[in-house]
Amino acid sequence: MSQQPQAKFRSDYQSPEFIISDIDLVFDLNDTNTLVSATSKVQQLKQSTDLLLEGEGMKLVSLKIDDVEYSDFTQTDTQLTIHNVSGDFTLTIITEINPQENTALEGLYKSGDGFCTQCEAEGFRRITYYLDRPDVLARFTTKVIADKEAYPHLLSNGNRISQGDLDGGKHFVHWQDPFPKPAYLFALVAGNFDVLTDTYKTKSGRDVALEIYVDQGNLDRTPHAMTSLINSMKWDEERFDLEYDLDIYMIVAVDFFNMGAMENKGLNVFNSKFVLAKQETATDTDYLGIEAVIGHEYFHNWTGNRVTCRDWFQLSLKEGLTVFRDQEFSSDLGSRSVNRINNVRIMRGPQFAEDASPMAHPIRPEKVIEMNNFYTLTVYEKGSEVIRMMHTLLGEANFQKGMKLYFERHDGTAATCEDFVLAMENASGIDLTQFRRWYSQSGTPVLTVSSSYDDAKNEYALTVKQHTPATEDQTDKLPLHIPFDIELYAQDGLVIQLRCNNEKVSNVLNVTEEEQTFIFEQVSEKPVVSLLREFSAPVKLNYAYSDEELIFLMVHAQNDFARWDAGQMLLANYIRKNIANIQDDKELVLPQSVVDAFRGVLLNAELEHAFIAEMFVLPNHNEITGWFDTVDVDAIDKALGFIKQTLATELKDEFSATYHSLKQGSYSVEHDAIGKRALRNCSLSYLAKTEIGEALVEAQYQDADNMTDTMAAMGAANAAELSIRQTLMNDFSAKWSHDGLVMDKWFILQGSNPSSEALSIIKETMNHKAFSLKNPNRTRSLIGSFAGGNAVNFHSKTGEGYAFLGDILIEMNESNPQVASRLVDPLLKFKKYDSDRQSLIKAQLQRLADLDNLAKDLYEKVTKALA
Numbered sequence: 001m002s003q004q005p006q007a008k009f010r011s012d013y014q015s016p017e018f019i020i021s022d023i024d025l026v027f028d029l030n031d032t033n034t035l036v037s038a039t040s041k042v043q044q045l046k047q048s049t050d051l052l053l054e055g056e057g058m059k060l061v062s063l064k065i066d067d068v069e070y071s072d073f074t075q076t077d078t079q080l081t082i083h084n085v086s087g088d089f090t091l092t093i094i095t096e097i098n099p100q101e102n103t104a105l106e107g108l109y110k111s112g113d114g115f116c117t118q119c120e121a122e123g124f125r126r127i128t129y130y131l132d133r134p135d136v137l138a139r140f141t142t143k144v145i146a147d148k149e150a151y152p153h154l155l156s157n158g159n160r161i162s163q164g165d166l167d168g169g170k171h172f173v174h175w176q177d178p179f180p181k182p183a184y185l186f187a188l189v190a191g192n193f194d195v196l197t198d199t200y201k202t203k204s205g206r207d208v209a210l211e212i213y214v215d216q217g218n219l220d221r222t223p224h225a226m227t228s229l230i231n232s233m234k235w236d237e238e239r240f241d242l243e244y245d246l247d248i249y250m251i252v253a254v255d256f257f258n259m260g261a262m263e264n265k266g267l268n269v270f271n272s273k274f275v276l277a278k279q280e281t282a283t284d285t286d287y288l289g290i291e292a293v294i295g296h297e298y299f300h301n302w303t304g305n306r307v308t309c310r311d312w313f314q315l316s317l318k319e320g321l322t323v324f325r326d327q328e329f330s331s332d333l334g335s336r337s338v339n340r341i342n343n344v345r346i347m348r349g350p351q352f353a354e355d356a357s358p359m360a361h362p363i364r365p366e367k368v369i370e371m372n373n374f375y376t377l378t379v380y381e382k383g384s385e386v387i388r389m390m391h392t393l394l395g396e397a398n399f400q401k402g403m404k405l406y407f408e409r410h411d412g413t414a415a416t417c418e419d420f421v422l423a424m425e426n427a428s429g430i431d432l433t434q435f436r437r438w439y440s441q442s443g444t445p446v447l448t449v450s451s452s453y454d455d456a457k458n459e460y461a462l463t464v465k466q467h468t469p470a471t472e473d474q475t476d477k478l479p480l481h482i483p484f485d486i487e488l489y490a491q492d493g494l495v496i497q498l499r500c501n502n503e504k505v506s507n508v509l510n511v512t513e514e515e516q517t518f519i520f521e522q523v524s525e526k527p528v529v530s531l532l533r534e535f536s537a538p539v540k541l542n543y544a545y546s547d548e549e550l551i552f553l554m555v556h557a558q559n560d561f562a563r564w565d566a567g568q569m570l571l572a573n574y575i576r577k578n579i580a581n582i583q584d585d586k587e588l589v590l591p592q593s594v595v596d597a598f599r600g601v602l603l604n605a606e607l608e609h610a611f612i613a614e615m616f617v618l619p620n621h622n623e624i625t626g627w628f629d630t631v632d633v634d635a636i637d638k639a640l641g642f643i644k645q646t647l648a649t650e651l652k653d654e655f656s657a658t659y660h661s662l663k664q665g666s667y668s669v670e671h672d673a674i675g676k677r678a679l680r681n682c683s684l685s686y687l688a689k690t691e692i693g694e695a696l697v698e699a700q701y702q703d704a705d706n707m708t709d710t711m712a713a714m715g716a717a718n719a720a721e722l723s724i725r726q727t728l729m730n731d732f733s734a735k736w737s738h739d740g741l742v743m744d745k746w747f748i749l750q751g752s753n754p755s756s757e758a759l760s761i762i763k764e765t766m767n768h769k770a771f772s773l774k775n776p777n778r779t780r781s782l783i784g785s786f787a788g789g790n791a792v793n794f795h796s797k798t799g800e801g802y803a804f805l806g807d808i809l810i811e812m813n814e815s816n817p818q819v820a821s822r823l824v825d826p827l828l829k830f831k832k833y834d835s836d837r838q839s840l841i842k843a844q845l846q847r848l849a850d851l852d853n854l855a856k857d858l859y860e861k862v863t864k865a866l867a
């Protein structure tokens with residue numbers, strides 16, 4: 001590294017010295033040399049007469065102040081400083097950029113045949129020199145000029161104010177966005193699309209035009225996105241009383257995109273993965289993902305756009321809150337318990353792992369080198385859990401009062417996390433002083449609970465200790481305010497009312513001290529306790545449950561989540577036990593009582609199908625890794641394989657009956673139909689481990705009329721290493737190699753192939769005509785699934801897996817540092833492995849550290865890990 005990247009600190013925030021109130025942009029689009037003219041009304045707010053603008057990777061063509069050529073400026077690689085300016089003035093800057101060569105997919109770039117932009121977090125500075133910070137809000141107009149035949153659609157934020165033809169086969173469209181916005185919400189798209197249109201009447205009676213733009217030929221894959229958008233608009237009116245504010249809402253699907261989607265004002269840009277679906281190409285998981293992401297970006301219009309972030313350290317203000325909102329949306333429309341289970345899996349797996357890694361940070365980070373590195377599970381998912389805890393503490397009515405107050409105070413401005421908490425506190429009258437520590441403290445708290453029952457007094461006591469272990473970013477931890485939801489059951493399964501000091505009390509206990517004892521009165525028998533119901537706080541729970549108690553809760557707990565969680569804890573006990581048995585060369589065990597408990601779940605006709613399927617999903621490798629200081633990759637794999645095999649063998653008849661009874665005549669994406677497919681395909685994944693599996697998998701692959709069933713057959717063949725696997729893989733690739741999105745599913749199976757040949761097959765697969773390292777979806781599917789989801793092969797003692805990832809990262813450090821920086825994550829966690837593997841991984845990190853052009857993104861992570 002020639003010049004070491006510098007960190008920014010949250011505590012250094014200064015309000016802007018200059019602001020821009022209005023900006024008029026003109027784009028003359030060309031593949032390799034696009035001209036951007038930006039005319040801004042600038043206003044000096046403080047004494048400084050140096051106007052510092054951000055800008056990277058552009059050619060400055062001209063600079064004028066109040067229409068006169070101006071030369072009193074200095075430039076670095078990343079900044080333009082204009083000297084001796086004051087008061088109000090007009091600044092006109094013309095820059096030249098090269099969208100064709102922009103493989104980083106930030107700023108203006110080409111995706112396929114079209115142009116598009118990505119400006120969050122700091123991409124606008126690759127378009128023009130600007131005050132590229134979220135607390136500078138300007139009114140934008142945008143004139144887009146391009147060849148008319150190649151780019152019939154020219155889009156930007158807001159309303160179309162004029163359009164027309166120009167010389168040389170060009171045309172233009174002029175857009176005006178009436179809402180002041182930070183530059184990160186700017187968007188421009190140009191291309192030749194098919195468009196699905198609809199309209200939505202808001203609850204106050206305004207008509208909104210809805211338009212979804214997709215590559216030509218994909219119109220038959222857009223109806224689900226449109227339905228999801230309309231459902232989102234309706235839900236936000238009903239649940240949050242929030243209405244859309246422009247006359248038009250556009251969504252564009254692009255194939256080259258670093259993330260899921262982007263909430264640009266009035267013009268969302270989506271990864272095509274989160275728009276396109278029809279039954280032949282998309283799985284049920286894809287359908288639900290589209291609903292969630294369409295909702296997420298739509299909900300940002302209020303939580304993100306109308307109220308935006310003061311600075312990027314406040315990212316969770318919009319992301320945590322918007323994830324909370326999209327989770328509630330999915331839960332209100334579909335199965336609340338299944339949604340909760342899946343969100344909790346993400347917390348316990350990858351989010352807890354992030355807390356345990358060198359990248360540990362609070363949901364409101366203190367120190368950032370590359371902002372793109374902080375679009376994390378911590379900011380998004382734990383951020384959402386923090387909002388959810390406030391919702392639990394306040395209740396829905398007070399929470400909604402808090403939201404109203406938040407918008408009353410901050411609509412049209414750039415706010416902070418503190419502003420949000422204060423609104424919640426003021427609206428509800430509930431003291432959140434200690435609760436605020438969730439914003440500043442990183443790491444996963446551990447709750448250690450013990451109980452005792454006093455026969456003579458009829459009292460039950462719970463002692464709760466909390467402790468947050470030091471993280472790599474922060475050593476000293478304080479006690480947090482933890483909402484701890486519990487329930488007591490009598491042996492007959494009836495709920496025991498909680499009473500303290502002769503009064504009925506809520507199920508949500510306020511844990512605030514390092515150690516606290518709660519005494520419950522009038523408990524006439526020794527109860528079974530259900531702890532951390534609904535995962536009421538993002539913590540690890542330690543409690544010495546017996547098998548009998550867990551089996552009791554699997555049957556009797558009042559809510560599905562608690563039943564699922566009891567099942568997970570029971571499985572966890574035997575996964576741990578068997579890992580130890582493998583290490584001690586002892587026989588592996590899974591008691592009949594455990595098998596029978598799961599048999600009971602499978603046969604319980606009262607449970608939702610989708611929920612039963614979740615009960616049978618074992619904790620995955622990554623989640624189990626989090627239970628240990630040093631992990632034994634192969635032992636985890638063997639223990640999981642043993643449990644899956646035992647359940648498969650013991651419950652073969654029940655799985656088989658379930659499988660056959662759930663065959664559906666015709667396909668639909670109704671939630672009930674999705675649930676039936678989920679349980680049927682879960683049964684198939686177990687049956688694949690028995691002698692009848694091969695024939696069932698093959699028949700299902702042949703008969704499938706939808707991608708969910710096709711992929712379930714292929715996934716089962718892959719995981720169980722059936723001999724039919726290769727035949728199915730070949731057939732699928734021949735059928736779909738023209739369709740990158742569909743091939744992603746195939747690339748994931750190649751990446752997660754459990755065969756010991758996996759790595760050489762993956763290397764060969766990189767030559768597949770549908771594969772390209774330039775496309776983030778392809779890269780994540782093949783390489784990401786190998787590094788993040790194929791533990792045994794990636795962590796092969798030979799170190800070949802690590803070296804392979806090292807090679808790819810060196811290449812992507814130049815082409816797309818943002819995607820490279822996500823792929824590096826598995827290497828950062830080397831401390832979890834034995835010393836041989838540690839040195840092999842560190843050698844790869846060192847290779848990266850030694851590069852003389854290491855991008856900020858990788859620099860930040862690699863230096864933290866090696867420190």
Ligand code: TRP
Nearest residue numbers: 120121258259260261262263375
């Ligand atoms: N704001 C986007 C979301 O949450 C995230 C996003 C999309 C993003 N593209 C990005 C973040 C590029 C960083 C860089 O939906």
Ligand code: ZN
Nearest residue numbers: 296300319322
């Ligand atoms: Zn978001």
